[in-house]
Amino acid sequence: MNRNWLGGTLGWLWLIVVLLPIYFVLITSFKSMAAYFGSNPVVPALPPVIENFIAVLEADFGMYLLNSVVVAVGTVVPLVIMAFMASYSIVRGSRRVFNPVRNLFLLGLAIPVQATIVPIYLLIIRMHMYDSLAALMLPAIAFGLPLSILIIANSLRDVPKELFEAMDIDGCTEWQKMWRLALPMTRPALVTVAVYQALLSWNGFLFPLILTQSPDKRTLPLALWSFQGEYATNIPVVMAAVTLSSIPIVVLYAVGRRYLVSGMTAGAGK
């Protein structure tokens, strides 16, 4: 019998630890100010009110949401394409030529992004891109490459060599082999990478803080932070903002979860 008392107890305890704050956010976001000050914080107030959500939506939430979507898509799409093509070369190209390339990207895993913000700030200013959404995408693509290439190359390595040889016999070019064979065969890994990088982009805080300035360029986490400053005393509204900003990514996760988890664990288990 599989009896793991310590793990089991710990597992359920941790579930409470994980869910309690999320529960608090949800119930608080449906409370009026009076209920927030007057009621027990862990008991939902009845009836629930939606005025907090209306307040958040009226505070340009739509614009911040759109900014976040633009930045996430503008980061993830080029990132996945570039990482896929580079992975193809690293796995299918000559070892002598591409081993150094692979090692270069591996090195990237050990560089803390934070450490490079000053030169990135300088670079973005010099490129006349300060305070634009594009400024948020470029460094995010660069720093997303190492892990993405690691995961995609791992999956590409599992494609049987015979399939490539069969395409060679048919006279296919590398370009055709890459898109017609490698791409469909590595789709789960590509989805993994896309979902994970979308998550990172969605939650990114540092680049928006440093590389943008105007309120209309804010992405959700930054908007949340400044919102909290403005509404410091109206916690229910702030909690509604936290809830709303999390919904899109929870939905994305619900859709892509299977790929995300399997891809992540496959990459890590090796």
Place this chain on the structure above:
Amino acid sequence: MATTTTELSSPPRDGASPAPARAAKERTQLPHVLFALPALVMFGVFALLPLLGVIALSFTTWNGIGAIEFTGLTSWKEVLSRSSTWNGLALVVLMVVATWLTQTPLSILLGAFLAGPQRYRNVLAVLYFLPLLLSSAAIAITYKSLLDPNFGLASGLNMDVFALNWLGDTTLVWYVVLFVIAWQFIPFHTLIYQGAVRQIPQSMYEAAQIDGAGRVRQFFSITLPQLKYTMITSSTLMVVGALTYFDLIFVLTQGGPGVATRILPLDMYLTGFRGNEMGVASGLAMMLVVLGLGLALGVQRLGGKDASASQMEGA
């Protein structure tokens, strides 16, 4: 890189050509070089160039706006003489050690638990993952409200323990920061371990059972040794990650109270972007890079030579 350039200069002929493969072997690398080029350029310009930029800027006293002049070791003297540098360095090292010590055992236990066959564990795994979806800003804001002595958990659960001045006390604040970070990242490492435990051959456990080994013995004799490479992966991500817990601490405590949670990355941000001392900030950034590379290599080293070879293999 030298080899890639010579390849580029050779005439473009790709795999479609019926020429004998051996003669064309080196030339056929051209399409591969072209495929890798966008990623290389992107990585070169926005990751490697900034890395070199950090070194260069640390020898300037750039204020973030004016001209950049090289001033030798001026910024470095400042970096090394400020007490906040050493405070930040000590705090970030403390952060790395405490993070590893708290998160690794819990993640392994939870991962081993979640790797079991029961259906409800899949539901658990979904719920466990939720904190990872939330932004650090959202998490920090949530915990700030939760820990509010008047309207947070303290009044709801009616427990004195929550009524402490969690974010205002220089010692207590560390428990809060470590806890919130564990809350956010244990799910990630748990999932990694869950996947790894599932890959351990069941026959090993069956053999152990026949030999009369109990659950605990099985865990220490089979599960843990089999997780060695996973521990290296997880630990590398964890310790390098611990250097980058900037946003959470920035929103949660602003480095306070006083300088109690002003860890190195935060000190770098405040020095550079609030204090307009980009040269000094770059010096601090270099310390972070060295620390990151050192920690990553150190973890690989601790895992043994074959371990790092297997990690490379995976790339």
